[in-house]
Amino acid sequence: MTPVVEARGLSRTYRRGRLRVPAVSDVDLTVAAGTVVGVEGPSGSGKSTLLRLLMRLEAPDSGELLLDGHASRRTAPGWAMPVFQDARASLDARWPVWRTVAEPLLRTDRAARRAAALDWLSRVGLGHVDPDARPRELSGGQCQRVAVARALIARPRVVFADEPTASLDATTAAGITRLLRAAADEHGTALVVVSHDADRLAVLADRIVRMDAGRLTA
Ligand SMILES: Nc1ncnc2c1ncn2[C@@H]1O[C@H](COP(=O)(O)OP(=O)(O)OP(=O)(O)O)[C@@H](O)[C@H]1O
Ligand SMILES: [Mg+2]
Numbered sequence: 001m002t003p004v005v006e007a008r009g010l011s012r013t014y015r016r017g018r019l020r021v022p023a024v025s026d027v028d029l030t031v032a033a034g035t036v037v038g039v040e041g042p043s044g045s046g047k048s049t050l051l052r053l054l055m056r057l058e059a060p061d062s063g064e065l066l067l068d069g070h071a072s073r074r075t076a077p078g079w080a081m082p083v084f085q086d087a088r089a090s091l092d093a094r095w096p097v098w099r100t101v102a103e104p105l106l107r108t109d110r111a112a113r114r115a116a117a118l119d120w121l122s123r124v125g126l127g128h129v130d131p132d133a134r135p136r137e138l139s140g141g142q143c144q145r146v147a148v149a150r151a152l153i154a155r156p157r158v159v160f161a162d163e164p165t166a167s168l169d170a171t172t173a174a175g176i177t178r179l180l181r182a183a184a185d186e187h188g189t190a191l192v193v194v195s196h197d198a199d200r201l202a203v204l205a206d207r208i209v210r211m212d213a214g215r216l217t218a
Contacts (some may be wrong), residue, residue, distance in 0.1 A: 001033065003069075004190035005156050006032050006066040007032040010029075010062075011063055023214055024050050025169055025215050028216070033190050034190065036181065036190075036204055038202075038204060038205030039051075039195075042212070044189055045212055046214040047162070049214075051082075055160050061081050067158075078106065080156060080159070081150070081154075081158075081159050082130060082161075085166070087167075088138075088143040091135040091143055092152075093136060093183075094134065096132040097131060097132075097134070097146050098121065098132065101146060102153065104153055115217060116151070121133065124145035126146070133202075138209055139167075145172075147164070147179070152180075155183070155187045159191045161191065161194065164193065164195075177200055185196040206216060
């Protein structure tokens, strides 16, 4: 079967004046449907840059990226969903959180989208939060969970999650980990999950790769 994500030799170097920062160097990575790949590595090792390359938010300087086997075609809306490291900044500040969660549900009427959003808010442990609240009225960990609900609600083909449980207590983090795992097991979603929490990653991931100074070392 064609992998969901196939990266070959991806590299990205940032230039600041004469300084060159090789953030991602010659990375090969394949992620099959229904598989969770964990990415660990020290701060500054290039994990978030790698996710941006895989999401095509940024173009690599060299290398090849196939998504569902295609090198350049734009993916359909909602095909890939992000959970960004800075979750609050990634949410639309003007929108009630239910609308943010429901946004990937295309072609669904408003009442059904609101109901689905409330269901997902409760699945991520935010059943008690006002669905009409704006992101600034939520804590950082609550914003992170809004981002996870939004990422999973429409059963995407792939999720790229950057430290999705970093601001959460252990019990809440375990619940979010179960939802991410269930997306892979029940819907065949592929996931690439960056985390500093080795124990959590060991529970969640089928395979763990390690980044070190821009290179994948395992
Ligand atoms: N937009 C940018 N412009 C210049 N340099 C950048 C940019 N984004 C990242 N870098 C540099 O690339 C390297 C990798 O950064 P990246 O954010 O990918 O690391 P990370 O592994 O996600 O770290 P953390 O665990 O702290 O989130 C760092 O040296 C960083 O300074
Ligand atoms: Mg990062």
